[in-house]
Amino acid sequence: MSRPGKGLESNLEIQDVEHAVAATIAGFPFLFALPSVLSIGATYIVLRLTQRASLLQPIAKDVDVPSLSRAGRLTACGIGLAALLLLAASAVDIRLGWPTFLAGALTACVVLIDQRRAPWDMLKHISWSVLPLVAGLFVMVEGLARTGLIEQLGQLLQADAQSSTAATSWVAGAIVAVVCNLMNNLPVGLIAGSSVTAASVPSQITGALLIGVDLGPNISVTGSLATILWLVALRRDGQEVSTWRFFRLGAAVTAPALLLALTSFVLVQM
Numbered sequence: 001m002s003r004p005g006k007g008l009e010s011n012l013e014i015q016d017v018e019h020a021v022a023a024t025i026a027g028f029p030f031l032f033a034l035p036s037v038l039s040i041g042a043t044y045i046v047l048r049l050t051q052r053a054s055l056l057q058p059i060a061k062d063v064d065v066p067s068l069s070r071a072g073r074l075t076a077c078g079i080g081l082a083a084l085l086l087l088a089a090s091a092v093d094i095r096l097g098w099p100t101f102l103a104g105a106l107t108a109c110v111v112l113i114d115q116r117r118a119p120w121d122m123l124k125h126i127s128w129s130v131l132p133l134v135a136g137l138f139v140m141v142e143g144l145a146r147t148g149l150i151e152q153l154g155q156l157l158q159a160d161a162q163s164s165t166a167a168t169s170w171v172a173g174a175i176v177a178v179v180c181n182l183m184n185n186l187p188v189g190l191i192a193g194s195s196v197t198a199a200s201v202p203s204q205i206t207g208a209l210l211i212g213v214d215l216g217p218n219i220s221v222t223g224s225l226a227t228i229l230w231l232v233a234l235r236r237d238g239q240e241v242s243t244w245r246f247f248r249l250g251a252a253v254t255a256p257a258l259l260l261a262l263t264s265f266v267l268v269q270m
Helices: 006-026 033-050 070-091 097-115 120-124 130-146 149-163 165-183 185-199 203-219 225-236 243-269
Strands: none
Touching (some): 033 243, 070 097, 130 149, 130 185, 149 185, 165 185, 165 203, 165 243, 185 203
8 A cells, every 4th residue: 555645646746857857957158068069060970970871872852842831830830739738737837747637638629620520530640559568667667666775775875976077977877778679668767757856966977867868778778758659650661671770870979979979978077
């Protein structure tokens, strides 16, 4: 039986994580400018070298670009309004789950009513298999939280930070980047954020963890939800990208980008 108030404690923990991450992101222009430039530059160079054979192939110049339909314009407006709604909800400390769902559902309803179409065709193209995956990831995070792992990780970060904040930042960011490909960056990001909040570690470590969570998942197809959805969309259109092919290119691109981003971030903070 769960302890009374456990749900409230979990909500407060997630809000603490959001506040900690938001505080770090607020200093983005100063903290992450150089790591961003270096990681983007490294990614461009690696892709330029590894894809030079494909880039030398003839590229069609006369491509018919269809005009955006009325449904497309309504969807674009719905996305814009959803972004404004999420920003407003975040500003007043409202959890983003329901606003996101309601904005998406409202946009879909407006488009379907305008087109006078039934929702069955749209529902058929939704990647339903992703929903239990995401739910399972959050269940896994809650299970790990109940084992005391997050508190232990927070204590470990705090102890290592006292001996060397720079080394702890670099190692923690690199470890998180690798673990993201084993567990997906959704649960890893929540666990890392909760551990940082519990331990009250320096912002330098928080920033390094953010870099690891952001760049690390690019190594494998299971690293991030965005990659999984991207693969689903490609396979729906008949394009196949094997796991091994993605890993080879992902590792080649991510390794130098992650190395430069973490190193420059740590050096800037010293």
